[in-house]
Amino acid sequence: MSSRIAVVPGSFDPPTLGHLDVIRRAAALYDQLHVLVVHNPGKEAMLPIAQRLSLLEQSIEEGDVEGDVTVASWSMGLLVDYATDVGAGVLVKGIRSQIDVAYETPMAIVNRHLAHVETVFLLPDPAHALVSSSLVRQVASLGGDVSPFVPAPVARFLDTGSRDI
Ligand code: PNS
Numbered sequence: 001m002s003s004r005i006a007v008v009p010g011s012f013d014p015p016t017l018g019h020l021d022v023i024r025r026a027a028a029l030y031d032q033l034h035v036l037v038v039h040n041p042g043k044e045a046m047l048p049i050a051q052r053l054s055l056l057e058q059s060i061e062e063g064d065v066e067g068d069v070t071v072a073s074w075s076m077g078l079l080v081d082y083a084t085d086v087g088a089g090v091l092v093k094g095i096r097s098q099i100d101v102a103y104e105t106p107m108a109i110v111n112r113h114l115a116h117v118e119t120v121f122l123l124p125d126p127a128h129a130l131v132s133s134s135l136v137r138q139v140a141s142l143g144g145d146v147s148p149f150v151p152a153p154v155a156r157f158l159d160t161g162s163r164d165i
Helices: 017-029 049-062 079-086 098-115 133-141 152-160
Strands: 002-010 032-038 068-074 088-094 118-122
Touching: 002 017, 002 079, 017 032, 017 049, 017 068, 017 088, 017 118, 032 049, 032 079, 032 088, 049 068, 049 152, 068 079, 079 088, 079 098, 088 098, 098 118
Parallel strands: 002 032, 002 088, 032 068, 088 118
Antiparallel strands: none
């Protein structure tokens, strides 16, 4: 297991500019980065996993992300099982507020106990500090313009109304 290989896990429903900022910066810090779409049973999904994968791939391609970045999904068990499978010793999460710290801390402790996988927290660019997928879902579902908050491929997709498929 290598501390040079990291996983950025999340629901990415949909990917936001905050996610892309964390991915871009993590890709610069690690030799290999796995961006992993994980189904979160605690959240009602807007987009199918395959759509989130496609939007992430397009956003990374268009988003000035440099480095060895793989996009994948995981529904076969624990997040740390994926990390162990690909030899990753680090999970990278973005932390926007004390609420995120409270949400992420128990998961980081459990993941370290389960598989000796460390969690590294990156602070967001202030421009993205208040952006969340749940707010984007709400604005999009009510017909608002989400383009200031999401990468261009996501804005294009949500704008077409094809999310209703
Ligand atoms: O973007 P989200 O919804 O905040 O991401 C949360 C996610 C998917 C990273 C979290 O729910 C998760 O790690 N799920 C994997 C299940 C797991 O391994 N649970 C046990 C240790 S926390």
